[in-house]
Amino acid sequence: MTYLGDVFALARKDLLLELRSRDTVPAMLLFVVSTLVVFHFALPSEASATAETGLLWVALLFTALLGLVRAFVAEREERVLDGLVLAPCDRSAIWLGKVIGVVAFLVAAEVVALPAYALFFRPVGWELVAAVALADLGLAAVGTLLAAMAAAGRARELLLPVLFLPLVIPIVVGGVGASATDDPGRYLAFLGLYDAVFAILSWASFEYVVTE
Amino acid sequence: MITARRLGRDFGLKRVLRDVDFEVPHGGFLLVTGPNGSGKSTLLSLCAGLLAPTAGELAVEADRGEIGYLAHEPLVYRELTALENLDLYGRLYRVPERRERIGMLLERFGLWEARRERVASLSRGTAQRLALCRALLHDPRLLLLDEPYSGLDHAGARLLDDELDSLVGERTFVVATHAPQRVEALATAALSLA
Numbered sequence: 001m002t003y004l005g006d007v008f009a010l011a012r013k014d015l016l017l018e019l020r021s022r023d024t025v026p027a028m029l030l031f032v033v034s035t036l037v038v039f040h041f042a043l044p045s046e047a048s049a050t051a052e053t054g055l056l057w058v059a060l061l062f063t064a065l066l067g068l069v070r071a072f073v074a075e076r077e078e079r080v081l082d083g084l085v086l087a088p089c090d091r092s093a094i095w096l097g098k099v100i101g102v103v104a105f106l107v108a109a110e111v112v113a114l115p116a117y118a119l120f121f122r123p124v125g126w127e128l129v130a131a132v133a134l135a136d137l138g139l140a141a142v143g144t145l146l147a148a149m150a151a152a153g154r155a156r157e158l159l160l161p162v163l164f165l166p167l168v169i170p171i172v173v174g175g176v177g178a179s180a181t182d183d184p185g186r187y188l189a190f191l192g193l194y195d196a197v198f199a200i201l202s203w204a205s206f207e208y209v210v211t212e
Numbered sequence: 213m214i215t216a217r218r219l220g221r222d223f224g225l226k227r228v229l230r231d232v233d234f235e236v237p238h239g240g241f242l243l244v245t246g247p248n249g250s251g252k253s254t255l256l257s258l259c260a261g262l263l264a265p266t267a268g269e270l271a272v273e274a275d276r277g278e279i280g281y282l283a284h285e286p287l288v289y290r291e292l293t294a295l296e297n298l299d300l301y302g303r304l305y306r307v308p309e310r311r312e313r314i315g316m317l318l319e320r321f322g323l324w325e326a327r328r329e330r331v332a333s334l335s336r337g338t339a340q341r342l343a344l345c346r347a348l349l350h351d352p353r354l355l356l357l358d359e360p361y362s363g364l365d366h367a368g369a370r371l372l373d374d375e376l377d378s379l380v381g382e383r384t385f386v387v388a389t390h391a392p393q394r395v396e397a398l399a400t401a402a403l404s405l406a
Contacts, residue, residue: 088277
């Protein structure tokens with residue numbers, strides 16, 4: 001219960017910070033909608049469903065990256081991470097609390113992005129919604145670990161995309177597969193497996209990332 | 213409580229600390245002085261466990277929850293209020309009777325009126341008082357204070373004097389400062405870094 005209490009307190013803090021500063025979610029919303037608008041005009045009218053779905057996933061991936069770049073800004077600004085790391089709580093709670101915050105920001109962006117996709121391209125099916133939900137967990141799990149890693153470095157704006165994008169290629173493969181093929185179950189299971197494996201790895205290795 | 217033998221720390225090719233030896237017994241007060249860039253803050257970060265030595269040995273007989281660490285930065289969220297910051301730290305540091313302890317510290321450091329103000333709107337001195345509250349919140353056995361008087365006005369400095377007076381001997385201190393005259397009467401040992 002104490003562990004979950006710590007996680008809840010840390011996640012609540014991230015949501016409160018965003019409600020007050022409003023500098024991450026509005027940027028993510030603006031980015032994802034404008035990207036879909038650009039894709040709408042850039043893509044030929046006879047484009048395939050796979051191409052359209054692929055572009056949605058590209059938009060979602062870069063929106064997630066935008067949010068992750070800012071994930072540890074508040075901690076970095078005043079070296080708050082040092083204070084959190086010194087606390088006697090399990091350090092993985094810091095990661096899990098941040099993951100919950102990142103997932104909340106992604107969901108907020110997708111609540112707008114998916115209807116926009118339906119408006120500009122094609123209707124959104126349950127497979128796409130399920131794939132996006134599973135992808136959010138994987139993106140947040142891996143992205144939060146890498147964002148913490150990048151926050152400690154000097155070239156953090158360069159480091160995060162360089163580390164993040166190759167690691168989330170399986171999410172794009174699973175996401176596009178689940179939303180544009182006749183066998184979504186197989187790809188959804190693949191996304192679920194990815195989430196489980198990378199969530200466990202990230203949870204277990206976070207302590208080593210935030211300590212020297 | 214703290215023993216350092218030939219302690220060293222490099223950042224890349226730059227050697228910040230070299231062959232530092234000291235010992236601080238339980239209840240001791242080590243005063244650390246030295247010019248800018250001499251490694252005072254690095255030494256405190258090493259004692260806190262935030263950095264690892266690159267040479268020598270350092271033994272600190274305190275778990276991380278028993279360390280009160282005051283850095284140059286207040287280590288608090290700028291967009292949260294003083295009360296919200298202390299409440300978060302109080303929870304993470306397992307402070308018993310958290311609300312009472314926070315209320316008592318806010319009163320003692322003259323922050324009660326400012327408790328619902330965001331840190332971003334606080335003056336440098338008020339933020340330093342908040343940082344002191346944060347460092348003392350969990351009643352730590354070992355206090356690592358980096359320039360504790362920085363930004364404090366006369367009244368704030370007097371409050372800190374009183375707090376140190378009441379804790380000295382019961383707690384172990386490592387204090388790095390450019391103004392040693394303020395605390396040298398309390399010090400049981402001194403370390404001058406070149």
